[in-house]
Amino acid sequence: MGDFDDLLKANNDYAATFDQGGFDGKAHAGVAIVTCMDSRIDPLRMLGLDYGDAKIFRNPGGRVTEAALEALVLGAHLLNVDRILVIPHTRCAMASSTEAEIHEKIGAAVGHDVTWHAFHVIADQKQSLAEDVRKVRSHPLIPESVKVGGFIYDVDTGLLSQEV
Numbered sequence: 001m002g003d004f005d006d007l008l009k010a011n012n013d014y015a016a017t018f019d020q021g022g023f024d025g026k027a028h029a030g031v032a033i034v035t036c037m038d039s040r041i042d043p044l045r046m047l048g049l050d051y052g053d054a055k056i057f058r059n060p061g062g063r064v065t066e067a068a069l070e071a072l073v074l075g076a077h078l079l080n081v082d083r084i085l086v087i088p089h090t091r092c093a094m095a096s097s098t099e100a101e102i103h104e105k106i107g108a109a110v111g112h113d114v115t116w117h118a119f120h121v122i123a124d125q126k127q128s129l130a131e132d133v134r135k136v137r138s139h140p141l142i143p144e145s146v147k148v149g150g151f152i153y154d155v156d157t158g159l160l161s162q163e164v
Contacts (some may be wrong), residue, residue: 008097013088026080027079028053029049031053031081032083033056034047034057034086034087034132036157043056046158055075056115063090063128064086072136074080081146086129088125088128089153090156095121098121103117129163
């Protein structure tokens with residue numbers, strides 16, 4: 001049995017009833033979301049959205065990186081995005097560990113020093129969120145007409161709270 005057979009079987013089951021072919025790829029609700037890669041987050045369902053409603057960019061900590069900004073600029077100009085939500089979450093490993101702790105854990109797992117690699121931990125989640133929202137709002141290629149908000153998702157209650 002192959003390493004991915006279970007997933008390929010699940011994909012075949014999914015494809016058997018797939019009816020979204022021909023979709024135009026635009027964000028039909030005009031929404032873009034930057035959030036964490038954490039598997040406890042279901043970005044569409046938590047906002048009452050459906051397939052095709054939003055563009056979703058995920059990374060550790062839900063930070064607005066250069067790659068996230070690139071996606072947001074493209075979304076705003078080519079993919080119908082007029083609202084951007086930046087959504088980190090509670091109990092995030094990137095906000096509850098220090099860079100040294102992450103280096104230690106990964107270094108122990110791989111058996112050598114990894115301090116050369118930055119993991120960009122978050123010392124103050126609300127401050128980082130405010131900085132990320134400012135970064136999006138002030139980007140010269142994101143129109144002022146695009147609404148940008150910063151939220152924190154509570155992984156224990158499912159609730160969002162608007163912080164910025």
